[in-house]
Amino acid sequence: MNVAGKPTRTIWPAADGASVEIIDQTRLPHRYEIATLRTLDDAAHAISAMLVRGAPLIGATAAYGMWLALRADPSDAALTHAYDTLYATRPTAVNLRWALDRVRTAVSPLTPADRAAATRDLAAALCDEDVAINHAIGQAGLALIRDLAATKPAGQPVNILTHCNAGWLATVDWGTATSPIYQAHDAGIPVHVWVDETRPRNQGFHLTAWELLNHGVPHTCIVDNAGGHLMQHGQVDLVIVGTDRTTATGDVCNKIGTYLKALAAHDNGVPFYVALPSPTIDWTVRDGVREIPIEERGAHEVTHVSGLTTDGEVASLQIPPTGSPAANPAFDVTPARLVTGLLTERGLCPATHAGLAQLFPDHAQIS
Numbered sequence: 001m002n003v004a005g006k007p008t009r010t011i012w013p014a015a016d017g018a019s020v021e022i023i024d025q026t027r028l029p030h031r032y033e034i035a036t037l038r039t040l041d042d043a044a045h046a047i048s049a050m051l052v053r054g055a056p057l058i059g060a061t062a063a064y065g066m067w068l069a070l071r072a073d074p075s076d077a078a079l080t081h082a083y084d085t086l087y088a089t090r091p092t093a094v095n096l097r098w099a100l101d102r103v104r105t106a107v108s109p110l111t112p113a114d115r116a117a118a119t120r121d122l123a124a125a126l127c128d129e130d131v132a133i134n135h136a137i138g139q140a141g142l143a144l145i146r147d148l149a150a151t152k153p154a155g156q157p158v159n160i161l162t163h164c165n166a167g168w169l170a171t172v173d174w175g176t177a178t179s180p181i182y183q184a185h186d187a188g189i190p191v192h193v194w195v196d197e198t199r200p201r202n203q204g205f206h207l208t209a210w211e212l213l214n215h216g217v218p219h220t221c222i223v224d225n226a227g228g229h230l231m232q233h234g235q236v237d238l239v240i241v242g243t244d245r246t247t248a249t250g251d252v253c254n255k256i257g258t259y260l261k262a263l264a265a266h267d268n269g270v271p272f273y274v275a276l277p278s279p280t281i282d283w284t285v286r287d288g289v290r291e292i293p294i295e296e297r298g299a300h301e302v303t304h305v306s307g308l309t310t311d312g313e314v315a316s317l318q319i320p321p322t323g324s325p326a327a328n329p330a331f332d333v334t335p336a337r338l339v340t341g342l343l344t345e346r347g348l349c350p351a352t353h354a355g356l357a358q359l360f361p362d363h364a365q366i367s
């Protein structure tokens with residue numbers, strides 16, 4: 001999307017032909033900084049420390065991380081080490097495994113001398129693929145928003161609640177949950193977005209609000225606990241969220257707190273849609289609650305919050321008393337029964353295996 005009027009992606013090969021540049025998302029929204037990844041360890045750190053985050057962007061970064069590793073050493077041992085190092089960075093987003101498998105399958109048969117260039121080209125292709133997938137998801141969601149707009153009084157916006165950041169910052173571009181929002185806004189359909197803060201890392205306030213502000217999309221920041229109340233009072237027409245891993249049966253793993261939004265939406269008859277790029281489908285899993293690994297992150301993310309001081313400095317503040325323990329499960333799983341529909345690059349389908357298999361017939365058989 002545009003940053004200060006300049007079309008920008010979240011990750012790109014640097015002009016030196018030997019490194020990768022990313023937007024350092026740990027600095028947003030108060031600082032806009034570009035970081036350079038020169039080694040496998042730089043790429044692994046960028047993922048585990050969340051300089052880049054979001055399932056599709058994690059996959060793209062891992063693919064480029066394999067390139068950086070194979071530039072240095074294209075041997076079989078180095079390829080295996082790179083795969084294992086990147087795979088260990090974060091356990092929940094299935095795009096990480098998907099991207100690493102794409103690279104390993106493509107370059108293992110090659111002579112070592114050919115591996116780095118092939119990996120670089122594949123990483124670039126995966127990025128372009130992600131952008132196309134997300135634009136297509138936006139088209140599917142645009143139809144949904146347009147239909148909702150037709151039911152509203154003239155000029156009244158479609159009120160959309162989203163959780164965490166499934167925006168262009170979570171992908172290479174467009175975003176998944178935000179792609180329909182951007183496309184509806186750009187088509188002149190009045191939309192307004194309720195932006196969940198999304199504790200503990202505040203991806204909503206830090207990233208989604210920054211995105212929407214930059215694109216001129218009307219939005220309101222709300223605390224995580226306000227969504228149910230807004231739904232009870234008819235102020236939410238639609239919920240659209242992203243996903244880090246969706247099972248073959250339509251269970252949706254996403255940022256912690258998503259499940260609670262789905263329960264509130266179900267209780268209030270609010271449509272709850274999940275923007276789902278196909279690389280985020282784990283066709284090997286049927287029961288998301290029992291089978292999807294949920295990342296446990298450090299307590300510091302819960303006990304501290306970062307923001308801008310009145311002097312314009314970025315600071316981190318401790319909230320609970322020193323010595324109080326904190327738990328930090330980073331994701332939860334929304335059962336398919338609470339999902340109204342899945343917005344994929346091949347269109348909309350119910351959150352069922354039959355629905356997914358109809359759009360992706362090559363996966364008709366669940367393993």
Ligand SMILES: CSC[C@H]1O[C@H](OP(=O)(O)O)[C@H](O)[C@@H]1O
Nearest residue numbers: 053054055164166170242254255
């Ligand atoms: C389009 S994937 C976005 C997805 O990733 C986020 O998690 P994290 O920021 O921890 O990588 C969140 O679950 C978003 O919905």
